[in-house]
């Protein structure tokens with residue numbers, strides 16, 4: 619590693635609506651996008667709507683128990699079918715405009731005077747289906763006609779960081795229960811959030827609680843990018859909690875060698891997973907505008923921890939503080955992205971050089987779009 623500096627992306631990449639539109643089209647609408655926790659939709663008729671790129675996507679539990687995803691658009695005259703963020707319908711989705719009605723599997727099942735319209739094929743005019751895959755207890759959706767390989771893009775990110783996909787098994791993420799969910803409405807471009815997650819140069823400055831628990835983070839060479847080996851808890855630390863006090867029992871299937879360690883995985887483009895011995899912290903980003911990103915963070919615990927009503931607040935508090943510290947920093951940068959001082963971007967110090975790889979990846983995906 620040399621002592622040289624390399625440049626960041628120019629400021630306009632964080633403010634320009636045309637670049638954001640290109641990112642929506644070529645990144646969020648083409649890649650696998652982690653949308654919804656399956657357990658949030660336990661029963662047939664439960665649904666949730668999420669923003670994926672420029673589209674509203676409706677994810678619903680159908681009668682046979684499977685999850686389906688559709689574009690949230692009525693095929694008649696294009697009314698938005700569900701305006702609520704989440705809810706339950708009894709048997710079907712009915713458009714509030716002219717009452718076209720769609721089964722939970724998307725098929726058009728009724729419309730006023732449909733019998734007098736023999737040309738309306740009920741499958742053809744069913745809801746437009748979106749690819750969906752379930753993994754780690756989440757529904758991942760892809761708007762592309764032909765989705766990229768889930769194995770390469772999603773599993774690959776885990777293998778790159780943990781050495782193998784099996785290394786995740788001990789955490790049993792799909793079987794854990796959401797003990798707490800906090801949604802952060804961050805007034806910053808999604809890339810500022812990714813870049814921040816990728817470096818720990820800031821850890822000593824803004825994360826006093828985290829660096830207490832994970833002392834190696836104070837050196838700046840850790841966080842998402844470097845902790846494939848697992849960051850070791852400090853010697854006096856009992857658990858991944860706000861004051862380093864006792865956490866819960868280690869997750870049942872977790873190997874001993876992963877006890878007292880913290881691992882982090884980034885799955886491009888919008889997921890960050892942090893693994894600690896007794897819980898998993900799972901972030902999903904929803905980029906809404908060049909300067910606004912919704913981040914939904916789930917704290918996942920063993921079923922019995924949540925069912926028995928044990929107090930998760932001390933472990934939630936640690937990463938909640940980290941999130942607030944990080945998102946404050948991102949919000950501090952966002953307005954300055956439009957400054958002439960940042961027209962040609964800033965610099966990456968050696969411990970941040972790997973962020974340059976993320977920048978090239980973004981530029982490559984956008985192709986000639988900018």
Ligand code: FES
Nearest residue numbers: 692694695713716
């Ligand atoms: Fe939905 Fe007419 S727009 S029924």
Ligand code: FE
Nearest residue numbers: 814821825944
């Ligand atoms: Fe941070």
